Amino acid sequence: MEQQKTNMAVLFADVSDSTKLYESFGDTAAFRSVRDVIGLLKGIAEAYQGRVVKNIGDGLMCAFAAADGAANAACEMHRQIAQRPPMKGGNQLTIRVGFHYGPVIEEGDDVYGDSVNIAARMAGLALSGQAITDSDTVMKLSAALRESTRQINALPVKGKAEEIEVHELMWQGSLDRTLIPGRVTVEPVSAPSAGPSIKLTHLGREITFRDTVYFGRESAGNHIVITDPMTSRRHSKIELRAGKFVLIDQSSNGTFVMLGGNEEMRLKREELILYGSGVISFGHSTQESGAETVQFTCN
Numbered sequence: 001m002e003q004q005k006t007n008m009a010v011l012f013a014d015v016s017d018s019t020k021l022y023e024s025f026g027d028t029a030a031f032r033s034v035r036d037v038i039g040l041l042k043g044i045a046e047a048y049q050g051r052v053v054k055n056i057g058d059g060l061m062c063a064f065a066a067a068d069g070a071a072n073a074a075c076e077m078h079r080q081i082a083q084r085p086p087m088k089g090g091n092q093l094t095i096r097v098g099f100h101y102g103p104v105i106e107e108g109d110d111v112y113g114d115s116v117n118i119a120a121r122m123a124g125l126a127l128s129g130q131a132i133t134d135s136d137t138v139m140k141l142s143a144a145l146r147e148s149t150r151q152i153n154a155l156p157v158k159g160k161a162e163e164i165e166v167h168e169l170m171w172q173g174s175l176d177r178t179l180i181p182g183r184v185t186v187e188p189v190s191a192p193s194a195g196p197s198i199k200l201t202h203l204g205r206e207i208t209f210r211d212t213v214y215f216g217r218e219s220a221g222n223h224i225v226i227t228d229p230m231t232s233r234r235h236s237k238i239e240l241r242a243g244k245f246v247l248i249d250q251s252s253n254g255t256f257v258m259l260g261g262n263e264e265m266r267l268k269r270e271e272l273i274l275y276g277s278g279v280i281s282f283g284h285s286t287q288e289s290g291a292e293t294v295q296f297t298c299n
Contacts, residue, residue: 003105009070009137010111010119011050011099013041013077014059016128021093033093034058041077041095048073053111059095059123063111067101067140074099074131075148075171082129082242092242092273097131098123101140118164125166127248128271129241135165145169152234152250172239198238198245198274200224201295212239215282215294228292230283236267238274238296245274245298253283274298 015021015034022030041060042052050064050073064070074097086092100122102115118134126132138149149167197210202224209223216222216235226235232251239246249255249267258264259278264286277297279286286293 003107005103005105005113007101007103008111008115009064009067009099009101009140010053010104010116011045011062011064011070011074011097012056012059012120012123013062013074013095013097014057014123016094016096018058037081037093037095040080044076044080045073048076053109061116061119063104067099067137068142068145070099070101071131071133071141071145071169074169078129078131078171086242092244094128096123096126096128098126099131099133099137101137121164122166125269127250127269129246129248131169131171133167133169135167138167172241196240196243196245197299199297199299203292209238210240212237215280224294226282226292226294228283231292232283235282236280247272247274247280251283256281256284256286258286 015037018030018034021033025033038055038058038060045052045062048064048069050062050069053061053063062070062073064073077095077097081093081095084093098119098121100115100119102118104111104113104115122132122134133149135151138146141149148170150170152166152168195210197208198213199206199208200213207224213224214222214234214237215224215226216233217226217228217231218233219225221234230253232253235251236247236249236255239248247255247257247267248271249269254266254268256264256266257272257278257280259274260276265272274296275298277295280294280296281291284291
């Protein structure tokens with residue numbers, strides 16, 4: 001007899017680049033930090049009427065009765081992690097989150113099924129600092145939370161015959177907030193005029209930004225349009241996070257960046273904290289002849 005299925009939202013959250021964390025700070029310090037983060041995430045999940053199904057490596061798997069519960073928990077997880085003080089050396093610990101709402105099989109305290117697999121795939125696609133879900137789950141969200149999502153692309157997902165429309169939940173400005181009992185919440189606000197800024201120079205034009213900047217080949221939705229054919233329609237972005245500007249690649253061919261006089265780095269669905277000044281190119285090396293570049297200076 002087929003087991004009874006129940007609709008619920010499954011969420012995976014884990015510490016980004018935990019391997020580098022252990023390499024940089026040693027087993028004891030890294031384990032302590034990860035343990036503290038897992039405890040924080042567990043408390044947030046429970047505050048939004050979710051439960052922790054299990055710990056998985058340096059992360060956890062949670063279940064929620066409704067899609068909104070998972071989305072609100074994902075936003076709060078990212079907010080509270082972003083508010084943590086930097087670790088030794090100035091590194092900011094970050095997480096990545098993926099979730100999906102659909103039918104699951106409950107057996108004891110565990111849950112199984114295709115919905116669990118999709119949620120795990122969403123977490124695998126998420127970059128550091130991102131919360132990722134799919135179009136089916138977005139349709140189950142309340143109107144306010146749906147407005148806080150944006151479609152990234154239709155991407156192939158392992159184990160699925162067809163591509164899945166992937167969406168990012170913009171947790172920095174999510175409209176639907178639920179107060180966590182016993183915690184004073186601070187609404188995110190735009191960076192004040194006296195706060196951090198980044199000056200970008202593209203084709204002789206200088207622009208100063210204090211918030212998120214999008215780069216890509218399409219004129220619609222991008223602040224700086226890159227005409228190079230190697231550039232994706234929505235290629236990358238720079239966002240202000242915890243007082244630092246972070247470059248995030250979302251492209252097919254990667255984003256290349258030189259920080260000061262250091263060696264060039266290639267980001268492929270990765271992110272990098274920018275500092276000082278440098279050069280960014282889109283789809284191929286900054287050093288290639290004719291590369292369309294953007295110069296930046298962080299203030």
